[in-house]
Amino acid sequence: MRSPLFMMGRCFPETYLMNYRTRQFWLGALETLPLILAAFPFGIVFGALANSNGLTFAITAGMSSMVFAGASQFIAITLLANGTALPVIVLTVFIINLRQMLYSANLMHHVAHWPRFVRAVLAFWLTDETFATVSDRINRHPEEPGLRWFYLGSALFMYSFWLFSTILGYTLGSQIPGLSDWGLDVAMIVALVGIVTPALKLRADWACAAVAFISSLLTFDWPQQSGLLFSSILAICVGMLLSRSGKTNE
Amino acid sequence: MNEWLLIFFMAAxxxxxxxxxxxxxxxIxxxxxxxxxxxxxxxxxxTAIIAQASMIRQGELDFSLTNYHALAALAAFLVAIIWRNLLLTIVVGLVCFTALRLLV
Incomplete structure (x- = not known):
């Protein structure tokens, strides 16, 4: 399997002439692309749902551009349609986003030397997709410089595609009834499977994944996705305990 | 107006x-x-996200063979174990899902 960068150089010879940062930027975008395409139907469904729930175009586009968090946006418009009070919606969204805090904490070590401004801006674009791609790069090339350009490429692409897909969904929503029942979410599921599976190497990794899988199914009816958070933390603990007992001296 | 306020708090x-x-x-x-x-x-x-998104249909656990989301995820998982290729995993998963939906 040739690397995307190699293929890009093959197809567009001028990319060899790009400077290092530009190349990292495009590489970040390119490596996020499969996940972006998988998230695209989600944006369409969100836009369509927002439309059928009676939100205006400005509110829909405003939410996608300022909040930029798929799961939170879905929950928010669902709760909004049910007439839920504003503080409850905000609290729910906050709890869902604790997941992103784990992502951010995971990357802490790698962003410590970035200027404050760069960190403040790039943090806004921290999504499942960009985190998955960035942490995959850190896994494969821990010492390679230019991470922030790679991150920026991934983030900007994800952002523009998300905006585009929600707007498209809003527009299509009025024309294609029942768009949200098409099972478009399967793209996201298989994309995540493709990201997680290669990361399973040690026994502790497999145990962590197994616990996360089973526990999240046992706790799926806990309120406000708290089961998701609980299962993640439980699985993290199991992974850690096993990795410790697996090593002889540390 | 209230909705813009909601967006503001959500963004925060x-x-x-x-x-x-x-x-x-x-x-620190x-x-x-x-x-x-x-x-x-x-x-x-x-993994927790995958589990809930694939195994829970219409608000309930669904282990039946008509849960095409789960079958597609399983196919994707097998492909990912063998070839470790993201794009191939997505393509096989989607093809599997579409085939099940159209043919079964």
Whole structure:
């Protein structure tokens, strides 16, 4: 399997002439692309749902551009349609986003030397997709410089595609009834499977994944996705305990 | 108007968890135990998301063979174990899902 960068150089010879940062930027975008395409139907469904729930175009586009968090946006418009009070919606969204805090904490070590401004801006674009791609790069090339350009490429692409897909969904929503029942979410599921599976190497990794899988199914009816958070933390603990007992001296 | 207020608060509670650890990076040193725990974040969180998204249909656990989401995820998982290729995994998963929907 040739690397995307190699293929890009093959197809567009001028990319060899790009400077290092530009190349990292495009590489970040390119490596996020499969996940972006998988998230695209989600944006369409969100836009369509927002439309059928009676939100205006400005509110829909405003939410996608300022909040930029798929799961939170879905929950928010669902709760909004049910007439839920504003503080409850905000609290729910906050709890869902604790997941992103784990992502951010995971990357802490790698962003410590970035200027404050760069960190403040790039943090806004921290999504499942960009985190998955960035942490995959850190896994494969821990010492390679230019991470922030790679991150920026991934983030900007994800952002523009998300905006585009929600707007498209809003527009299509009025024309294609029942768009949200098409099972478009399967793209996201298989994309995540493709990201997680290669990361399973040690026994502790497999145990962590197994616990996360089973526990999240046992706790799926806990309120406000708290089961998701609980299962993640439980699985993290199991992974850690096993990795410790697996090593002889540390 | 109320909806813009909602967006404002949502933006705040979405941005803060994303930024806080970034802001503290370099200032505080996490305990080594916590740092090692964070290594397991991607596997733990993403697997939990996959499990719920694939096994829960219409608000209930669905282990039946008509849960095409789960079957597609299983096919994707097998492909990912063997070839470790993201694009191939997505394509096979989607083809499998579409085939089940159209043919079965």
């Amino acid at each position: 509670v979405t941005y803060l968890p994303r930024y806080l650890p970034f802001a503290l990076a370099g200032k 040193r996490l305990p080594q135990t916590l740092e090692r725990a964070l290594d397991y974040v991607p596997i733990a969180v993403l």
